[in-house]
Amino acid sequence: MRPSIDSAHAYASRIPSGLKVRRTRAGVHLFDVATGLNILLDEVAVDPQEWDQAPRQVSIALTNSCDLACPYCYAPKLKARLDATRVVGWLREFDDNGCLGVGFGGGEPMLFPGFVSLCSAVASQTGLAVTFTTHGHRLTAGLCDELRGSVQFVRVSMDGVGATYERLRGRPFATLVDRLDDVRQVAPFGINFVVNAETVGDLDDAVEVAVKAGASEFLLLPEQPTMQRAGIDEVTSTRLREWVRDNHPPLRLTVSTAGADGLPVCLPLTGELPSEAYAHVDAQGVLKWSSYDSEGVAVDDDGLMAALQVLRERGGTA
Numbered sequence: 001m002r003p004s005i006d007s008a009h010a011y012a013s014r015i016p017s018g019l020k021v022r023r024t025r026a027g028v029h030l031f032d033v034a035t036g037l038n039i040l041l042d043e044v045a046v047d048p049q050e051w052d053q054a055p056r057q058v059s060i061a062l063t064n065s066c067d068l069a070c071p072y073c074y075a076p077k078l079k080a081r082l083d084a085t086r087v088v089g090w091l092r093e094f095d096d097n098g099c100l101g102v103g104f105g106g107g108e109p110m111l112f113p114g115f116v117s118l119c120s121a122v123a124s125q126t127g128l129a130v131t132f133t134t135h136g137h138r139l140t141a142g143l144c145d146e147l148r149g150s151v152q153f154v155r156v157s158m159d160g161v162g163a164t165y166e167r168l169r170g171r172p173f174a175t176l177v178d179r180l181d182d183v184r185q186v187a188p189f190g191i192n193f194v195v196n197a198e199t200v201g202d203l204d205d206a207v208e209v210a211v212k213a214g215a216s217e218f219l220l221l222p223e224q225p226t227m228q229r230a231g232i233d234e235v236t237s238t239r240l241r242e243w244v245r246d247n248h249p250p251l252r253l254t255v256s257t258a259g260a261d262g263l264p265v266c267l268p269l270t271g272e273l274p275s276e277a278y279a280h281v282d283a284q285g286v287l288k289w290s291s292y293d294s295e296g297v298a299v300d301d302d303g304l305m306a307a308l309q310v311l312r313e314r315g316g317t318a
């Protein structure tokens with residue numbers, strides 16, 4: 001039998017200070033932003049009236065701008081950029097309502113004016129873990145210095161190695177590898193790897209580069225369909241499944257939810273609904289269930305929680 005709500009309060013009163021507490025249908029989730037420690041007390045049943053309402057994670061596309069032109073890019077090409085003050089206000093709301101972390105992306109977030117100040121403001125005004133995804137070519141040692149202390153994790157895109165990378169991303173691979181030395185000084189980092197017919201053969205080499213550079217995670221992103229491209233094909237999906245089955249790299253191997261079908265995954269928070277786990281705000285300020293969705297709710301002066309309420313009332317995918 002699960003402990004009652006009284007027990008939930010009893011647990012909460014013994015939680016060490018410094019840990020963020022999130023109460024949901026999955027139980028009581030404790031999170032330490034400094035270390036990334038997660039503890040789920042899933043034997044504690046929380047009264048639905050007390051569930052935190054913000055999703056556990058939110059991703060925010062700060063800008064649609066990017067100086068690369070990857071053929072499989074799904075970021076909208078419409079020119080759009082968010083306002084940093086609004087973003088901080090939204091994140092304070094989500095923080096107050098139980099969100100644990102934000103991931104900044106784009107486009108390329110390093111092209112967002114005042115990106116370093118934004119990360120610093122979020123770090124000082126909220127208890128959220130801050131991560132961002134970057135192609136890496138705009139990071140300098142100086143920028144990395146400034147970001148240290150405000151960011152808990154960095155995701156660097158590296159689809160293929162050597163000539164494959166250079167053909168797809170149009171930038172020297174050696175430059176990217178050099179940048180990883182600087183990224184390592186900011187925070188723990190991971191590699192994002194779009195898997196398609198052109199990159200799947202580079203998986204072994206890419207993991208080797210990632211391990212050598214000190215990455216702690218390797219995120220597989222099976223290519224998703226866009227208006228221009230069909231996404232990962234069946235033959236490549238099969239090769240990916242075989243690669244995952246046959247390889248046990250010495251770093252954390254993860255996969256995007258979109259594209260995880262057929263792969264062995266471990267879901268630590270099975271009790272959560274998708275709409276309780278994650279939401280996305282695009283560079284036009286539209287809240288959606290994921291960055292792949294075309295429909296959402298524009299965030300107005302009532303704020304992000306109000307937009308979330310409207311999105312939930314509309315129902316939809318999550």
Ligand code: SF4
Pocket residue numbers: 066067068069070072073074075106107108135157
């Ligand atoms: S780096 Fe990212 S945002 Fe830029 S074009 Fe490539 S996939 Fe798109």
